[in-house]
Amino acid sequence: MTRLGIVIGSTRPGRRAEVVARWVHAAGQRHAAVVAGDATLEVIDLADHDLPLLDEPIPAIRGDYRHAHTRKWAATVGAFDGFVFVTPEYNHSFPAVLKNAIDFLYAEWNDKAAGFVSYGGLGGVRAVEHLRTTLAEVKVATVRAQVSLSKYTDVALFTDPGNWSPAPAQEAALHTLLDEVLAWSRALKTLRAPG
Numbered sequence: 524m525t526r527l528g529i530v531i532g533s534t535r536p537g538r539r540a541e542v543v544a545r546w547v548h549a550a551g552q553r554h555a556a557v558v559a560g561d562a563t564l565e566v567i568d569l570a571d572h573d574l575p576l577l578d579e580p581i582p583a584i585r586g587d588y589r590h591a592h593t594r595k596w597a598a599t600v601g602a603f604d605g606f607v608f609v610t611p612e613y614n615h616s617f618p619a620v621l622k623n624a625i626d627f628l629y630a631e632w633n634d635k636a637a638g639f640v641s642y643g644g645l646g647g648v649r650a651v652e653h654l655r656t657t658l659a660e661v662k663v664a665t666v667r668a669q670v671s672l673s674k675y676t677d678v679a680l681f682t683d684p685g686n687w688s689p690a691p692a693q694e695a696a697l698h699t700l701l702d703e704v705l706a707w708s709r710a711l712k713t714l715r716a717p718g
């Protein structure tokens with residue numbers, strides 16, 4: 524069984540991220556590996572964790588977490604084999620709340636895989652390029668396949684999110700992304716200590 528977490532990368536009131544993450548979860552349930560019971564997809568909402576700006580006195584690489592909120596976040600991330608990050612583009616990068624959440628931990632990210640579902644004026648692609656380099660530093664392997672939702676092709680996501688539904692091609696792209704994240708998550712599991 525491979526457990527994937529869908530990380531909601533925005534905590535802004537009225538965020539589109541939640542709508543997109545709900546679609547990723549629903550469309551992901553139709554992926555063959557999930558249907559077969561070989562994989563699960565669960566939402567990880569940063570809003571549920573309410574992390575402060577990084578307040579750990581010791582760098583995460585040492586694994587000496589002093590705060591209960593860090594240990595709770597570590598237990599959440601540590602339980603997954605791979606991730607799908609749902610991210611908007613904020614000023615040509617990904618949201619600060621997501622960077623902060625990544626910075627809190629180290630070992631819990633290591634030797635896992637991730638893919639991206641992004642959105643923005645140009646599909647959020649610049650946010651993903653930054654996210655790939657950040658995740659490389661915590662030893663997350665990021666897959667090539669990507670879903671990009673643009674305000675020119677997915678107009679309703681930005682103007683009327685309650686009535687947004689992605690084009691069928693986006694579900695196919697998401698399934699390709701999940702194929703790659705699942706394959707790499709399974710391969711990388713062999714590098715991690717059991718537990």
Ligand SMILES: Cc1cc2nc3c(=O)[nH]c(=O)nc-3n(C[C@H](O)[C@H](O)[C@H](O)COP(=O)(O)O)c2cc1C
Pocket residue numbers: 533534535537538539540541611612613614615616642643644645646647681
């Ligand atoms: C602080 C901020 C900066 C933004 N910068 C960009 C940007 O650089 N490029 C872009 O395409 N959209 C940008 N946007 C528009 C967002 O992509 C759009 O508002 C999106 O819905 C935000 O995601 P969210 O609703 O999940 O928070 C920005 C939005 C905010 C709030």
